[in-house]
Amino acid sequence: MEYFLQQLINGLTLGAIYGLIAIGYTMVYGIVGMINFAHGEIYMIGAFIAVIAFAILGPLGGGGVVVALLVVLLVSMLLTAVYGWTLERLAYRPLRGSPRLAALISAIGMSIFLQNYVQLAQGARTKAMQPVITGGIEVMKGETFTVTLSYVQIMIMVLTLALMAGFWTVIARTPLGRAQRACEQDRAMAALLGVDVDRTISLTFVIGAALAAVAGTMVVLYYGVIDFFIGFLAGIKAFTAAVLGGIGSIPGAMLGGLLIGLIEAFWSGYFSIEYKDVAAFSILVLVLIFRPSGLLGRPEVEKV
Amino acid sequence: MTGAPLLHVEHLTMRFGGLVAVDNLSFEAREAAITAVIGPNGAGKTTVFNCLTGFYPPTVGRLTLTRGGEAGFQLERMEGHRIAREAGIARTFQNIRLFPQMSVLENLMVAQHAELMRASVFSVAGLLGLPGYRAAARGAIDRARLWLDRIGLTERADDDAGNLPYGDQRRLEIARAMCARPALLCLDEPAAGLNARETAGLNALLLEIRETERIGILLIEHDMSVVMGISDHIVVLDYGRKIAEGKPAAMRDNPDVIRAYLGQEHGEAPPC
Numbered sequence: 074m075e076y077f078l079q080q081l082i083n084g085l086t087l088g089a090i091y092g093l094i095a096i097g098y099t100m101v102y103g104i105v106g107m108i109n110f111a112h113g114e115i116y117m118i119g120a121f122i123a124v125i126a127f128a129i130l131g132p133l134g135g136g137g138v139v140v141a142l143l144v145v146l147l148v149s150m151l152l153t154a155v156y157g158w159t160l161e162r163l164a165y166r167p168l169r170g171s172p173r174l175a176a177l178i179s180a181i182g183m184s185i186f187l188q189n190y191v192q193l194a195q196g197a198r199t200k201a202m203q204p205v206i207t208g209g210i211e212v213m214k215g216e217t218f219t220v221t222l223s224y225v226q227i228m229i230m231v232l233t234l235a236l237m238a239g240f241w242t243v244i245a246r247t248p249l250g251r252a253q254r255a256c257e258q259d260r261a262m263a264a265l266l267g268v269d270v271d272r273t274i275s276l277t278f279v280i281g282a283a284l285a286a287v288a289g290t291m292v293v294l295y296y297g298v299i300d301f302f303i304g305f306l307a308g309i310k311a312f313t314a315a316v317l318g319g320i321g322s323i324p325g326a327m328l329g330g331l332l333i334g335l336i337e338a339f340w341s342g343y344f345s346i347e348y349k350d351v352a353a354f355s356i357l358v359l360v361l362i363f364r365p366s367g368l369l370g371r372p373e374v375e376k377v
Numbered sequence: 378m379t380g381a382p383l384l385h386v387e388h389l390t391m392r393f394g395g396l397v398a399v400d401n402l403s404f405e406a407r408e409a410a411i412t413a414v415i416g417p418n419g420a421g422k423t424t425v426f427n428c429l430t431g432f433y434p435p436t437v438g439r440l441t442l443t444r445g446g447e448a449g450f451q452l453e454r455m456e457g458h459r460i461a462r463e464a465g466i467a468r469t470f471q472n473i474r475l476f477p478q479m480s481v482l483e484n485l486m487v488a489q490h491a492e493l494m495r496a497s498v499f500s501v502a503g504l505l506g507l508p509g510y511r512a513a514a515r516g517a518i519d520r521a522r523l524w525l526d527r528i529g530l531t532e533r534a535d536d537d538a539g540n541l542p543y544g545d546q547r548r549l550e551i552a553r554a555m556c557a558r559p560a561l562l563c564l565d566e567p568a569a570g571l572n573a574r575e576t577a578g579l580n581a582l583l584l585e586i587r588e589t590e591r592i593g594i595l596l597i598e599h600d601m602s603v604v605m606g607i608s609d610h611i612v613v614l615d616y617g618r619k620i621a622e623g624k625p626a627a628m629r630d631n632p633d634v635i636r637a638y639l640g641q642e643h644g645e646a647p648p649c
Contacts (some may be wrong), residue, residue, distance in 0.1 A: 248486075248493035251479075255487045258476040265430055266557055267462035267491040 075215035080342040081335070082212075086226045086295065088334020089233035093288040094311035095318070095326035096240070097281030103257045103321040104277050107173055110180040111160055113308015114187035115282045119153040119289030120299045121191060124200055127293070138205060142294075149290045150283040157282025158275055166271065184304075191301040199300045202293060229291045236287060237327060240280070244323060253277060257321070306350070310337075313357040319370020328368060332356075380408030382443065383593040384429075384561055389438035391424050391617075398424040400617040402438075406561065406610075408445075409591040411583060413604045413625075416614035417637060422597045423471065424617075426563050429595075430468050431457035442466065444560045462491045467554035468563035471597075473546045477539025481530055481549060484538050485521035488556035493517055524552040528582065544575040548582065555586065561593045562586070568600040576600060580607050605629065613637065 094116050101109045126145040164183045168176045209223030244250035252273045255263040264270050292307075293299060314333040318325025333353055340352040360367060384406040391399040399421040406412040414422050428435045429452060440452035442464045450464035460466050467488070476484050486493070496513030525531045528548040533541060538549060547567060554562055564583075568576045584607055587594060598604050604611065604625070611628045613621040615637040621628060628634050 248490055248497050251483060251487055252490050252494070254479060254483075255476050255490075258478060259474055261432070261457070262470075262474045262476070263487065263490075264457040265461050265468060266488045266553070267458055268487065269458050 075213055075218040075220050076342065078213060079218070079220045080338045082220070082222055082226060083342075084335035084338030085331065086229050086334070087338055088331035089229050090288045090291055090295075090330075091307070091311050091314045091333050092327040092330025093233060093236065093284045093291075094307060095314040095330045096323060097285050098312050098315040099318070099320055099323060099326040100253075100277050100281050102315070103323075104253055104274055105165070105169070105176075107165070107176045107180065108312065109160075109165075109278075109281075110177070110308070110312075111164070111183035111187060112281065112285060113304035113306075113311070114184050114191075115153060115157055115160065115304070116285040116289045116307055116311075117299070117301065117304030118156050118187065118191065119149050119282070119286030120293050120303065121195060121200075121289075121301075122152050122286065123149040123290040123293045124202055124299060127202060127205065142205070146287065146290050149286040153286035153289070154279045154283045157278040157285075160282075161275055161278040166274075184308075188301055188304065195301065197301065199298050201298045204297055205294060225294050229295065232287065232291070236284065240284070241323070243280070249273070249276060310350075310353055313353060313360075317356060317360050317367055319367025322367065322369045322371075325367055325369035380410065380591060380593075381445070382406075383408045384595070385439070385441040385443070385449075386425070386429075387439040387441070389425065389428060389440065390436050391421070391428055391433060391438075392436045398617050399428070399435075399614075402614070402617070402619050404612045404619065404622060406593045406595050408560075408593050409587055410609040411587055411594045411596055411607050413596045413598060413608035413611045414614060415598065415604055415611060415628075416620075419616075420614040420637075421617040422614055423565055425614075426468060426565055426595075426597065428453070429460075429563060430466055431455060431460045442561065461557060461559075465558065465560035466563060467557045467559035467561075469547075469550040469554055469565055469567060471565045471569060473543075473550055475538040475546055475550055475553070478537055480535050481525070481538050481541070482518075482521055482534040484549060484553050485524060485556045486517055488553045489517040489520065489558075520556055524555055527585070528552045544571055547571065547575075547579070551582065551586075555590070559592060561595060563595045563597075565597045566599065567596070568598055568603045573602075576602060579603065583607055 094112065097112045097115070098109065101107065101112070123145050126148045130141050130144060160183055164179045165176055168179055206224050206228065209221045209226070211219055212222050213220040244253065252263065252268045255268060256270055256273050260270050292303070310333055311330065314329035315326045316329070317332060318327070318329030333356065336356060337349045337353050341349045382405055386405070387403050389399055389402045390397070402425065414425060416422055424433070427433050429440060431452065435453050438453065441449040442452055443449040444465060452460055452464060452466070455464065476487065479487070493513055497510045522531070525534055528551070530545055530549060533545070538546065541549060551564065551567065568579055571579060580603055583594060586592065596604070596608060608625055611623065611625055612619060613628060613634050620633045620637055621631045623631070
């Protein structure tokens with residue numbers, strides 16, 4: 074029981090991170106109909122910016138942990154958002170209107186480019202960071218096993234929940250969100266009603282990148298080690314999460330993220346840690362075979 | 378009754394490869410007037426609309442929109458969303474293009490996006506609920522309500538637009554175009570698929586828009602009860618060229634028009 078609870082906590086934490094990345098995939102797919110395979114790299118860049126920001130802030134000191142965290146988070150979100158914007162502007166916008174395959178290949182190209190760019194700029198070795206937040210709460214004490222909920226885990230879950238709520242408000246309540254939903258359904262018509270489609274798409278990439286930057290910063294705090302390659306696996310898993318939840322559906326992305334996180338945590342906890350990626354990707358295969366529109370996705374109706 | 382000149386189309390030509398869809402077309406539309414563009418299928422009517430709304434850049438020609446004595450907008454040089462926002466042209470489609478998975482009210486709100494976006498400062502003010510944004514949002518909702526009342530869909534404001542009956546969708550599309558506060562409303566076959574009663578309702582709605590809003594209406598239509606019933610001026614196209622133009626009564630008896638519609642020299646009047 075204690076062991077189960079611990080895996081549940083670990084899984085939810087991991088799932089929150091996947092969910093934040095998955096939203097970027099699903100939002101971009103919804104509005105431009107392409108899979109942005111460079112999104113994992115955007116997350117990786119967010120993590121690197123966070124490490125660099127910590128390294129700069131560390132010696133400056135002062136203000137305490139909370140202020141430092143907030144500053145790092147904001148810096149990472151801001152700079153990563155610039156990367157997201159630039160990515161769309163350089164690699165995808167010129168290809169708008171060309172076949173989808175062109176944009177997809179461009180995305181894979183950008184993914185490889187960004188990996189190599191970070192490898193050259195930051196070196197190929199793993200970057201490790203001292204834990205910033207330590208300690209936790211003992212939730213339950215068994216005879217052999219103690220369930221702990223670390224402060225980092227609490228922070229990840231609370232922050233993710235808050236971001237989700239804020240993000241949901243943007244989509245459901247603000248003109249920007251309305252324009253995004255309108256562009257999803259009929260881009261040309263939205264333009265005819267005075268919606269600046271290019272700007273709406275740019276802002277979608279900016280929001281997606283900012284959420285990925287939060288995920289990157291969380292991972293730095295949670296694991297304390299990153300390298301230039303982390304975006305690949307995390308990206309593909311978040312993509313799996315987006316497909317599982319139903320690509321294009323935002324609550325689906327969050328749900329899919331949580332499920333993938335839980336599956337991974339329980340699989341590593343009860344079966345074998347070596348095969349945890351196999352478990353996650355088997356889900357992708359199964360979903361694609363048995364429920365291609367995902368858990369919360371709408372089945373695509375081909376219009377004649 | 379009709380107002381100042383609003384839209385000038387001069388020497389508009391649109392070629393697709395070897396096909397000349399619109400050939401050296403010139404005409405004028407006025408404020409507070411309904412100008413109908415008619416002609417057999419394939420005459421290039423929808424292409425004219427597509428040029429006006431920025432879907433295609435015209436091969437040759439000048440499209441000038443003049444609002445109330447201001448400097449004119451050169452539509453052929455503007456992007457689609459700027460034509461809608463700055464020049465003030467709104468349109469509807471032959472095959473209805475509502476946002477089917479958004480509510481009726483939200484469809485009308487999207488049409489007021491530019492104003493709301495400005496008021497919300499990229500959503501920041503909107504999220505914080507600042508008073509300036511709240512006032513703008515309330516204004517937008519009031520305007521949407523007004524049009525819902527006019528088309529009689531107030532009770533279905535929260536239903537998905539895609540679930541409305543066909544005739545209601547047609548009217549909603551017109552209401553949505555009107556929420557964008559256009560100077561010129563372009564309607565592409567608004568009566569297609571409507572029954573006689575709905576068509577009569579459409580006529581009344583268009584006449585009401587002309588009288589209360591005093592905007593120009595450009596109308597493509599095959600249903601002669603609409604064209605002859607409400608238009609102030611008719612432009613007749615055939616194979617991309619203007620073959621006649623004038624008052625409805627004059628067009629009804631024009632031999633060129635009759636020939637284009639019926640393909641013979643001395644036939645009956647066009648179906649009306």
